[in-house]
Amino acid sequence: MSELYVNPQGLYPFQGQLVARSYLRGGNLAVVDAGLGKSHIALALAALLVKDGMIDQTLLVCEQNKLDEWMDDIARFTLLRPSLFHGPKRKFTNDADIVVSTYTTMRDSFADPDPRDNRLLIPGEGIEFFTGKRMLVIYDEMAMLAATMTSRTYQAHELAINHWRHHGGVRILGLTATPMSTTPVCFYNLGCLIAPESMGTYVQFCRDFVSGYDRWGRPSKFVYLDVLEERLSTFMLRKRKTDPDVIDQFPKMVEKPVYLTLPKDHAAAYESFEAFVQQAPERDQLPAFRTLNAFAAHPRSVLASGWKVAIDWVDSYGAERIKKIHAIKSQATCGYLSEIAHQGASAIVFCDSVKALRALAEDIAALPDKHRFSFVEYHGQQSDAQNRDAKAKFKSGDATVLLASSKAERGINLPEASYIVNFDVPARHSSYLQRASRGSRIGSNVDGILVIKTFITRDTIERSTVRMWQRRNEWSDRLQDPRAYTDPNFISSYHRLLMLREAQLTEDPSCLSSQLVDSTSAP
Numbered sequence: 001m002s003e004l005y006v007n008p009q010g011l012y013p014f015q016g017q018l019v020a021r022s023y024l025r026g027g028n029l030a031v032v033d034a035g036l037g038k039s040h041i042a043l044a045l046a047a048l049l050v051k052d053g054m055i056d057q058t059l060l061v062c063e064q065n066k067l068d069e070w071m072d073d074i075a076r077f078t079l080l081r082p083s084l085f086h087g088p089k090r091k092f093t094n095d096a097d098i099v100v101s102t103y104t105t106m107r108d109s110f111a112d113p114d115p116r117d118n119r120l121l122i123p124g125e126g127i128e129f130f131t132g133k134r135m136l137v138i139y140d141e142m143a144m145l146a147a148t149m150t151s152r153t154y155q156a157h158e159l160a161i162n163h164w165r166h167h168g169g170v171r172i173l174g175l176t177a178t179p180m181s182t183t184p185v186c187f188y189n190l191g192c193l194i195a196p197e198s199m200g201t202y203v204q205f206c207r208d209f210v211s212g213y214d215r216w217g218r219p220s221k222f223v224y225l226d227v228l229e230e231r232l233s234t235f236m237l238r239k240r241k242t243d244p245d246v247i248d249q250f251p252k253m254v255e256k257p258v259y260l261t262l263p264k265d266h267a268a269a270y271e272s273f274e275a276f277v278q279q280a281p282e283r284d285q286l287p288a289f290r291t292l293n294a295f296a297a298h299p300r301s302v303l304a305s306g307w308k309v310a311i312d313w314v315d316s317y318g319a320e321r322i323k324k325i326h327a328i329k330s331q332a333t334c335g336y337l338s339e340i341a342h343q344g345a346s347a348i349v350f351c352d353s354v355k356a357l358r359a360l361a362e363d364i365a366a367l368p369d370k371h372r373f374s375f376v377e378y379h380g381q382q383s384d385a386q387n388r389d390a391k392a393k394f395k396s397g398d399a400t401v402l403l404a405s406s407k408a409e410r411g412i413n414l415p416e417a418s419y420i421v422n423f424d425v426p427a428r429h430s431s432y433l434q435r436a437s438r439g440s441r442i443g444s445n446v447d448g449i450l451v452i453k454t455f456i457t458r459d460t461i462e463r464s465t466v467r468m469w470q471r472r473n474e475w476s477d478r479l480q481d482p483r484a485y486t487d488p489n490f491i492s493s494y495h496r497l498l499m500l501r502e503a504q505l506t507e508d509p510s511c512l513s514s515q516l517v518d519s520t521s522a523p
Helices: 013-024 038-051 064-077 103-110 125-130 152-166 185-194 202-209 225-232 264-278 282-297 299-304 308-317 319-323 328-342 354-365 384-396 429-437 462-480 493-504
Strands: 027-032 057-062 082-084 098-102 111-114 117-123 135-140 170-176 210-213 219-222 236-239 252-260 347-350 375-378 401-404 419-422 449-457
Touching (some): 057 064, 064 082, 064 098, 103 125, 103 152, 170 185, 202 210, 264 299, 328 347, 328 419, 354 375, 384 401
Parallel strands (some): 057 098, 252 449, 419 449
């Protein structure tokens, strides 16, 4: 490996193989499970290309919360010269080997509105600066660009890459553990950036692989995914935690879905609120889904909603009446966390809704002394400094539970956690995997067990969410892991379906008690 990459521990053999394969191809999507050291693969590749005189400069694009981590890794593991391009005083420099920036910062730098038609984009300062150079562009969590080709961010990055392909050349290395957030169209979108010659036009893609559309005209049914998988294999590199050469480097993962039946007062309120929501205008589909999902998780979450339909329903149903509703999922979660904490273990609890998270936090704070435990919050309504402090307290052991929103799904490593709790059901299979991976990093807690527990309320919108999650899991398996079904350690969509069906037939005894007890133990 290049002497510009100076990690004392070197690379794992599989990392070296992925670097070699990336070196030989100009466009690569490295679909590498979270915790397998994607950053080392990227930095080793950049160092090797610089050493061999293959590139003039590297552009590394990441999420804002990863900037400091990337800058630290470059300084710690390479002799490359980094430059941070972010903030009001940002400035490009030719002296840097690696320019580090964010998706939105580069979007604004790459493209300007066309004066003749502001719906169109023309090359901006960022494109012009790198034009004529031999470029390596590293996209950390490239799935950020996958959701839609019509977003301004996608179009700006597409404009830059196409421009550089025609003026000097560009290599692409996309890093992600979960490239498909919604449908197989995500793979098409990424492929058009990395290896457009393999993907064809969008019309051709729909003709070949789409068999149905939803009511908004978006592809929702797909065929011949085996053919699409073969096409993706021309630029996709895959590495799983369950591969024989690395499985011993990770804690064993146990998944446990738990179904809960709403008590009568919550069920009656849910039925009333659902009927109210169904009368809302179609344009309010997204807030309707989110608010109803949060209400199924915790009834008091609706009290903090700013959505007009929710406010009107609260006025008609009565805020005080809602406050008295028995929150079964909160009770079950509090009981489970109390058991975990009193065993000396740590847990991360994920909530899609910050409103539900705050309601759960209030319930934890109100626990009797004998069941109380220390916890911190990590979400988008706190400052970066507050979130850093929360993370530090959890890692040091000053807090045994981290209550986290989706903000913590990516970008933070917390191998101290032995339990991951999904307070609500993530609609995206990618979110489920990202959550689980926060506590599963290579070389960490290898002799332990990581328990993933997901609470699901019966006869609510979470039933549809589970179906959506399951469908996306199946698509992901067929496009990324069609050969992994023969691996006894790989948890496939079929295995998760069996677990869900078994869970539907039973209730977890530790979640049925009307009060917290000490006699049960966390699995």
